[in-house]
Amino acid sequence: MAQSIATREGYGETLVELVKEGHDIMAVEADLSGSTTTKKLQDYDSSRLVNVGIAEQNMIGVAAGLSLAGKTVFTGSFAAFGTGRCYDQIRNTVCYASLDVKVAPTHAGITVGPDGGSHQMLEDVSLMRGLPGMNVLIPADYWAAKQAVRIAATMPGPFYIRLGRAKVPTVYDEHTVLELGKSYVLREGDDVTLVAGGIEVAQALIAADQLAAEGISAEVVDVMSVKPLDEETIIASAAKTGRVLTVEEHSIYGGMGSAVAELLGEKHPVPVTRLGLTTFGQSGDAAELLAYYGLDAAGIAARVREVLGK
Secondary structure (H helix, E strand, O other): OOOEEOHHHHHHHHHHHHOOOOOOOOEOOOOOOOHHOOOOHHHHHHHHHHEEEHHHHHHHHHHHHHHHOOOEEOOOHHHHHHHOHHHHHHHHHOOOOOOOOOOOOOOEEEHHHHHHOOOOOOOOOHHHOOOOOOOOEEOOOOOHHHHHHHHHHHHOOOOOEEEOEEEEOOOOOOOOOOOOOOEEEEEEOOOOEEEEEOOHHHHHHHHHHHHHOOOOEEEEOOOOOOOOOHHHHHHHHHHHHEEEEEEEEOOOOOHHHHHHHHHHHOOOOOOEEEEEEOOOOOOOOOHHHHOOOOOOHHHHHHHHHHHOOO
């Protein structure tokens, strides 16, 4: 793992790159273009960003209209508002009609930090995953975020991309190519499978290093594509280790961990433990919050010891 950089930093940059490559990209923002980085697209070509003000429901409606005019449209805002406040519009206007709208808010999870529980969106994956026709991507780092934006821009239909505020360690590099519907084994192991999503991938890799020093061999799988889910890779890892711990900066109800538990419960039953949130978040430093909720490397390693009875 190299430098730390927020996943949101890859968003606006990649939109500009796609436009330069000839893609007909538009973005619709709800007065947060600086924070979400869609301002980078506006700075490159002001005609490609529409700022509707603090009106997230209208943001989705405008995006839907632009998509019907032949544009590939990305929306912004923070995850708490960009999914929760406009859920009805995403459901009935975008997904019901299978429009080419990509919902890509930033500031998801508890690592929003000092903004507190009202802004720390922990239910967005469950909301978006439950929608028919919606693809759901949770990139692990800056490079994965750039790939997620590219995937969404070059494939038809609704997409949800979960992006964060805080700087996180990079686990991929500029040569990385990721695919929709694929998970990636980033570390081989035999005793337990750590199925991680988003910024928890880096923490799971650090935890695996710590556990290795104790003689515990942990396999680490990055589930960037929560929907569609890479059933083959997850089942193969679960069959290999016999135990699974899912790790997500999200509620354990309905998120990535639920998707994995549902899959294994139906097709390859093994013990599955879900590590995530069961409450609202609270104000604090991002790193302190990860530690408090057991979502840093030390917390993950501790849960693995519990799972293994050590």
